[in-house]
Amino acid sequence: MTPAGPVLDRVRMTAEIAADDRFDVVVVGGGITGAGTFRDLALQGLRVLLVEAGDFASGASGALSRVAHGGFRYLERGDIGLVRDAVRERDRLVAAAPHAVRPIRVVIPLTSRFGGLLAAPLRFFRLASGRGLPGVAPMALGVALYGALSGGSGALPGGGAAAGTAARRRFPYLGRRFAGAVWTHEGRIEAPERIAVELIEEGVAAGGRAAALNYCRLVAVEHGRLVLEDRLAGRSFRAAAEVVVNAAGAHADRVAGLFGIEQRMTGGVAGAHLILEAGTLAARLGDDLLFFEDGAADPAKRRLCVLYRLGGDRLLLGTTETRCDAPEAADVGEADRTYLLAALAGLFPDEASGARVVGHMVGVRPLVHSDEADLAHRSRDHAVFRHRPGGLPLVTIVGGKWTTFRKMAEDAADAALDALGRSRRVSTADRAIGGGANFRDRRDGIEADLIGLGLPPDLARRLTATYGTRAPRVARYVAAKGGAAPLSDDGRLTRGEVRFFATEEMATSAEDVVRRRSDQFFRAARLDTVTARVAAELGVKGGPAS
Ligand SMILES: Cc1cc2nc3c(=O)[nH]c(=O)nc-3n(C[C@H](O)[C@H](O)[C@H](O)COP(=O)(O)OP(=O)(O)OC[C@H]3O[C@@H](n4cnc5c(N)ncnc54)[C@H](O)[C@@H]3O)c2cc1C
Missing domain, CATH: 3.50.50.60 (FAD/NAD(P)-binding domain)
Structure with missing residues (x-):
């Protein structure tokens, strides 16, 4: 403050x-x-x-897959300029907001080793269209090119390719039908x-x-x-x-x-995600993010889906692409659920049936208007x-x-x-964002300061990881009388944080808090209970500890 x-x-x-x-x-x-x-x-x-x-x-902006990525899949279409710019922005974002964007390994399972050796270059030079992932060998070239586009920024680790038993050793969750996989690293946007x-x-x-x-x-x-x-x-x-x-x-x-x-x-394209509870699957996947092909019978119609662990037993599964001219009416329908769960079952036939859908979200991508009928190709x-x-x-x-x-x-x-008629005075290119400013240097010191305020070490660590160099501001609310009391069963939301959101971040409703200021929408075991507690708390005035 x-x-x-x-x-x-x-x-x-x-x-x-x-x-x-x-x-x-x-x-x-x-x-x-x-x-x-x-x-x-x-x-x-x-x-x-x-x-x-x-x-x-x-x-x-609150309904995305939450991945800062350069668009690896657009490489295949030869969109080098688009991918290079996005990779650069991704790397800048990872550097600017290390408290909110963290590296994540992205794995793409592949069913063939050499498939598409001819078709992939043709698509790259826009001499052929169509979809379907190529095999490990052409994809390995793509990964190398993708890595080179970051210009050695070093913001994220590189990628690679593996086939056969080497792939299964590295990615034990891959089923036998996969010939291998490639991987890259992207940014996981934990709090967009x-x-x-x-x-x-x-x-x-x-x-x-x-x-x-x-x-x-x-x-x-x-x-x-x-x-x-x-x-x-x-x-x-x-x-x-x-x-x-x-x-x-x-x-x-x-x-x-x-x-x-x-x-x-603009031409809107709606996209749905499901939030799943699936303990076994979450444990098998660990910290990897999978970009995987849905199981459409016609390879030319296959799309890429995304799956990764949000935390605990929770997973995010997405996404669909549906033309949408009335954004306010966009919703997650039965067809979206069926499609996404079928895609998951194609990848993990055993675990998918045990997955429970505990939430969903939908958003509309504001793509530039185009007459291209294939939404994925826009x-x-x-x-x-x-x-x-x-x-x-x-x-x-x-x-x-x-x-x-x-x-x-x-x-x-x-x-x-x-x-x-004015000229630019300040560039944002290398500017830190909010709690990302000097976070890497100050992280340990901030955590120690928060413990010095009397906060338990676990809470001090979480506040520091979540709010970066803004954590001391939040901690003053949490350290105030009653501020450290948890409002959620997982202890990831305290009274003090809710007071901070209301006083300093313009949160006015329980939905603002659970959905957009904290991670409760994705993580809470009993979302209704947390929402009710937050609503009650928002009625209470409370400032920071002085
Ligand atoms: C399913 C899905 C997955 C995605 N995944 C990713 C991803 O992993 N990585 C990635 O980089 N991108 C992803 N995207 C794309 C990304 O989310 C969007 O490109 C981006 O969020 C668009 O931001 P925006 O601010 O332009 O639009 P919005 O976030 O939609 O903001 C526009 C705002 O304007 C407001 N508004 C409208 N009319 C008015 C008015 N009259 N007065 C005042 N305000 C008004 C609206 O309320 C809205 O909040 C995804 C998108 C979707 C839908």
Whole structure:
């Protein structure tokens, strides 16, 4: 906490907006793209307002597979530039947020050794299309190329390939039908929603009287002024902007429509994940993440699914790809469940039947609009569109991946700066994120300090691992009277943390806390009970220990 009080103080920010409602830039959408763009522009010294219709990162940015990856599978299509940029951003992210993004070994099981030796290069040079994973030999070349694209950054360990018994020794969970496997390392984004909040906090703290409101929706544009609905206060207000950045994800076309722009810029593709409880499978898999082909009879129709252990007995299994033109209606249906569980059964026939579905989530990828019918083949690149409705510059950013948010934000911010006639003062390329700042150097010292505050060593370790160099701020709430009392059976959520989220991170509902500020949605054995306890706690006022 800064001496002046929490940075993300809704009351103060709302009063500042009421006193002066003119902004250099208004960013619409508080997913990872909007959060990154907001931070970037605020760091340039601009007065920026971010409005998010729901909670921060409650759209696609909280429904992803949670992997920071370069897109190994896009290599096969020869998208070298896209993969190189994504690998670079992945490596930057691992360095910038070591408290929230950790290395994970990604294993791709393969059913043949030499299959696709001819077809894979043809696809690489775009001389052939189709799908189906090639064999170990061509995939090994792909892994080598993928590793080379990181330019020796050393952010993550490299990869390799193994066949036959060597593969089964290395990956004991592989069934006999697999001829081998290749592996790479990617980043596991443990807390994507928390990273969004940390970016937003940094933007507000940047000093340019920037403000950010969750539960605040752009509902109309009247005479060039934005009509914003504060859903918590139940009132509307107006704001003026020199430039508007539309980072509304799958809703981007609709937001552009409020400005009178009728252009198809994005095409949503919904994706579902299941949260499974499967102790034996979780134990067999260990810390590996599997990218595996579903069992579709036609190899040309096979897709890659993802499976890894979230922690304890819990696993994340995803994902589907369904065209989606109404993002607010996206849901996980019976067909999604059946498809994902069948894919799992193809990989682990024995263990799959014992897996229990304990949760699910769905999100809509805001891909750049395309006429490509094969959803898996739609580009994952991003695009910036510029319009000037009624003379007001409107910058729309769509596409990309969570992994590449920083670059997307930079491109959107550059377009906004250009419209303002301003130049960039600060680069975000090597900038740490929130609790990632100096984390590697200070980790041991912080843990010791927390123990010095009287916290049990296990709790001190968890708080440090979760919040990085922001942990001492959280610890002051946890060390306050009653703050260390656990609200969850696994002890991974305390009263003090809930008070911190409510006071310093703009969490207003139990869902904000269990789903986006903590990992309870994925880990809690009794989610309903934890949610009820959090709801009760949110009604209690409580500050940090002084
Ligand atoms: C199933 C699935 C798996 C994925 N897995 C990965 C992965 O492992 N790795 C990876 O890198 N990427 C992954 N992605 C892609 C990634 O999640 C998205 O590219 C990214 O989160 C998009 O972020 P965004 O901020 O652009 O959009 P969103 O997160 O959707 O944010 C847009 C926001 O705009 C808000 N909004 C809309 N209208 C208004 C309005 N009128 N006023 C105010 N706010 C408004 C919405 O509420 C929303 O929160 C995955 C996506 C899906 C769906």
